[in-house]
Amino acid sequence: MQLQSVGIIGAGAWGTALATVARRAGRDVLLWAHEPETISAINDSHRNEVFLPGVALDPAIEATGRFNEVATCDLLLMVRPRQHLRAIAGELKPYVREGQPFLICAKGIEQATGRLMSQIAAELLPAAAIAVLSGPSFAADVARGLPAAVTLATGEEELGRELSHALSSPPFRGYWSGDVLGAEIGGAVKNVYAIAAGIVVGKELGESAKAGLVTRSFAEMARFAVALGGKLETLIGLSGLGDLVLTCGSPKSRNMSLGVALGEGMSAEEALSGRLTVTEGVATARAMVEIAQVRGIELPIAEAVHAVITGQTSVDAAIESLLSRPLRSEL
Numbered sequence: 001m002q003l004q005s006v007g008i009i010g011a012g013a014w015g016t017a018l019a020t021v022a023r024r025a026g027r028d029v030l031l032w033a034h035e036p037e038t039i040s041a042i043n044d045s046h047r048n049e050v051f052l053p054g055v056a057l058d059p060a061i062e063a064t065g066r067f068n069e070v071a072t073c074d075l076l077l078m079v080r081p082r083q084h085l086r087a088i089a090g091e092l093k094p095y096v097r098e099g100q101p102f103l104i105c106a107k108g109i110e111q112a113t114g115r116l117m118s119q120i121a122a123e124l125l126p127a128a129a130i131a132v133l134s135g136p137s138f139a140a141d142v143a144r145g146l147p148a149a150v151t152l153a154t155g156e157e158e159l160g161r162e163l164s165h166a167l168s169s170p171p172f173r174g175y176w177s178g179d180v181l182g183a184e185i186g187g188a189v190k191n192v193y194a195i196a197a198g199i200v201v202g203k204e205l206g207e208s209a210k211a212g213l214v215t216r217s218f219a220e221m222a223r224f225a226v227a228l229g230g231k232l233e234t235l236i237g238l239s240g241l242g243d244l245v246l247t248c249g250s251p252k253s254r255n256m257s258l259g260v261a262l263g264e265g266m267s268a269e270e271a272l273s274g275r276l277t278v279t280e281g282v283a284t285a286r287a288m289v290e291i292a293q294v295r296g297i298e299l300p301i302a303e304a305v306h307a308v309i310t311g312q313t314s315v316d317a318a319i320e321s322l323l324s325r326p327l328r329s330e331l
């Protein structure tokens, strides 16, 4: 399959950064944007200052507001926040061709149904070949051409290779994987644990507490993913442990910075108000807790994050409750 043209749906920070990735890999890039001003900024001044400030874009990257135009591309990347997937799939369905790759690059779980984006996309776009891009990669780093490595997961190994070749260039390495569920779940749930890590930092609980929290978060993340059909090996890789390490390690993460604000004493409402950018961990925490209740999966850290965000408990009470859990075997 020749994947020369890449259509990117969503011109937020990550969609715009992925446009630079595809361009660096020699692809023709068309970026679909929601806001008319984003379209004209990309086409006229080759910048997207609102979502990805300080980055000069290759003038060959074009933007459009038309789904029929972006759908003509060989490869489609879905990079709008997760809650827009159903609407996008509805707009694209008439144009999607049999076997056209649809690569999900957003990270989240649908709050209302608890379904993963790959499952929703497979149902709504049955003609498309669904794949997932996930892994440790801040848009600002990637757009500057700094090195990053990600997982490209799809049920068809040949497509995984093709996606990797279509998007990789020396600074951006795509490793293919056959475990779509594992890659997607790792990328979605690490945002919840990044909020928890941020709370530890904001509360000044110390480096030892943070290392303990992140390690127990990994145990929880792996338990959740395996219960939903992901493979443990995938969770040990870029889209699991890799993204957990990145997002829990830097306040550049929107999710971790939310946690820092909560730990410093701000309410979730205050900390989230006025944010133009997405903080996917908020909705993902709710989805995780609901799934865990139905399936009987133990997720004390995700539950604590959800309870703090929704104001059901205070940060101090959540910490106390986690620290007073019964002692148990580590494994």
Ligand SMILES: NC(=O)C1=CN([C@@H]2O[C@H](COP(=O)(O)OP(=O)(O)OC[C@H]3O[C@@H](n4cnc5c(N)ncnc54)[C@H](O)[C@@H]3O)[C@@H](O)[C@H]2O)C=CC1
Residues within 6 Å of the ligand: 010, 011, 012, 013, 014, 015, 016, 033, 034, 035, 051, 079, 080, 081, 082, 084, 105, 106, 107, 108, 137, 138, 139, 140, 276, 277, 278, 280
């Ligand atoms: N920024 C990053 O470093 C990375 C982000 N991701 C994921 O990619 C996805 C997109 O994130 P970003 O590009 O960072 O988003 P962003 O926060 O930069 O941009 C928000 C996006 O939401 C759209 N939007 C804003 N208000 C809207 C409204 N009222 N109606 C419809 N659309 C609206 C904007 O058009 C824009 O595409 C998320 O799932 C995120 O977790 C994944 C990897 C890295």
Ligand SMILES: O=C(CO)COP(=O)(O)O
Residues within 6 Å of the ligand: 107, 135, 136, 137, 138, 191, 194, 243, 246, 247, 252, 253, 254, 255, 256, 278, 279, 280
């Ligand atoms: O997913 C990301 C890095 O891999 C970005 O994380 P934030 O959305 O928390 O900034």
